[in-house]
Amino acid sequence: MVSIPHERVTILAVADRAGVSTASVSRVLNGDERVGLEIRQKVHSVVRELNYRPNAAARSLRSQATGQLALVVDDIANPAYLEIVAALQGVAQEGSYRLLLQSSGGSEAEELAILESLGQRYTDGLIMTSTRFGPDVQDALSTAPVPVVVIGSCLDIPVDCITVDAPEGVRGVVHHLVDGGCGRLAMVNGPGGTLPARSRLDGFLAGAADVFTPISAVLDGRDWTREAGREAAMAMLERQDRPDGLVCANDQLALGVLDACHELDIGVPGDLAVAGVDNTRDASVCRPRLTSLDLSFAERGRIAGRLLLDRISGAVADGPQRIRVDTSLHVRESSHLGGA
Amino acid sequence: MVSIPHERVTILAVADRAGVSTASVSRVLNGDERVGLEIRQKVHSVVRELNYRPNAAARSLRSQATGQLALVVDDIANPAYLEIVAALQGVAQEGSYRLLLQSSGGSEAEELAILESLGQRYTDGLIMTSTRFGPDVQDALSTAPVPVVVIGSCLDIPVDCITVDAPEGVRGVVHHLVDGGCGRLAMVNGPGGTLPARSRLDGFLAGAADVFTPISAVLDGRDWTREAGREAAMAMLERQDRPDGLVCANDQLALGVLDACHELDIGVPGDLAVAGVDNTRDASVCRPRLTSLDLSFAERGRIAGRLLLDRISGAVADGPQRIRVDTSLHVRESSHLGGA
DNA sequence: TAGGCTTGTGTAATCGATTACTCAGGCTCG
């Protein structure tokens, strides 16, 4: 049973076979009420018989809508974004949209290229995560030909934005550590100059100021990776004024810190309490399990998706929204000072 | 600076502005050599001036190609698939394709619906991972209107398939454990009846037979999760004839086993050597770090993508290919019997 | 110098759907 090069079955073929006009077929398929019962049934039966499916390209060309959403992340391999992807996939499916996944690889040029390409109209809307917005990107965002929702740090430009109060959350982390008995804090941050690094630092400093706790060091990581965390920790933990409480700007950095502690034979949480940010799967897999601040990626993905759909349908017509989602601290072994 | 509801800039607008025909504009943009230098330059300058981008829908309608690939996974949240997604995203981007991500949630009905929907021609080709193929799905696969490549277990149906010799790999795991000194083996498998579970079991049994090592137990997990692994391990490790070498059908199950060992105060690898399958990030994050069999998801994703592109371009016209990729064993602490 | 070739450009058909407009027939109402 070789599959014969399928001859295309178009709406015209259906119309002919059913002995009606293409208009009627289209109306039946799009649920137009004003079609007689007889025609309606005939069309349905022919559609089944010929296994007809409307051509997506023709439909979009005419209707000026693609039925597609796009998600741009700066690094697909980052497990934190996996939650956004999964959540968004769910929302898209519910709304009968397809989901396009694009990766900018963290490069601004690539981000710009993607935003430019929106002019091709292959998507009805875009969701974007980004850590850094240059003026070009800001410009492209505000003149985008389709609705855009940003997940991440707030900006001054008029774009919908689903954010969390990361500084407030990190501040809470500091309080948690101090409440547990830490008296000398430090931070391993991401690369300076990025928005997330800045906001986490702000929270850390605010928290430390709240409780008048001395800070022994703040080190910027080379990047956001485990290896960067290890390097920073190595440099930091061999000093005399070693901290007893350490906030890491994300879980990967924290994992690196745990590696370093292992090598240096520093007990966690006995000698040093550690906390991360993102609450990725890794946090509950590593040993000791990592206390981590959840930035609600899944929820933000869901909200972003819903908002985007509302924008597309015109259900929301107001100015740019700024939605702030709560963070939550997941306390695990790595900061159980009392229990050590 | 309010953004004015962008009037559409079509190829006709460009043609008018440049004082040439739409045909010429199209030719210039598609790199047709037979266009005079003057027109070529004029068109390029007008395109820049008007910021023109060809409409994707119109282009696909005419050219019968969408510039899109689709990936269907049965569970997006599964980190093992993340590697496929990332690899495929790379291949797609290289080939100037966009990547669609669809999730079947592991439901056969959903898979079927996705395959049916291919008739809408929103994609030029499909890559699919699946653990279970019912007759309907097989049928849909072999009559699909676009090329399809399957990543996973081989089938009898004529479809391109990128697979690994999982049994052979698992057999190697058994040899590794026995070489390290294990004398009594056990396995924690996934749910019976699934293809992956069957192939891993085959490999396990073959390996044990090779070396005449006694098997103390093979338990099927409720599913593929960490919790299922913990439950199975709890049941298994309290028995008298406790194994000293344990093969887990995936990393999540293995993590659960490690949890159980922790609770029961069984030393890994001292009292029990443990190995997993998939070599996910988790394997290098957990403690002890987990020895794991890499099933080369990333590589298979890459190969699948390339093959799909070749099918689409017609570069490969032969019958269905069956490509087998090598597995590799990543030895880590959890099976270092000598070093314990 | 006429006929044929090459080159460059324009005209218009085409892809497959949706929908504004048109029209025929049956109904109501003055």
Add this chain to the structure above:
DNA sequence: CGAGCCTGAGTAATCGATTACACAAGCCTA
């Protein structure tokens, strides 16, 4: 009984690109 309205269905314009075909101009050759 005819004007006006409603219903149901068909005709054809439309979306925005690509490309087969037509054709004009310039060049070469016999």
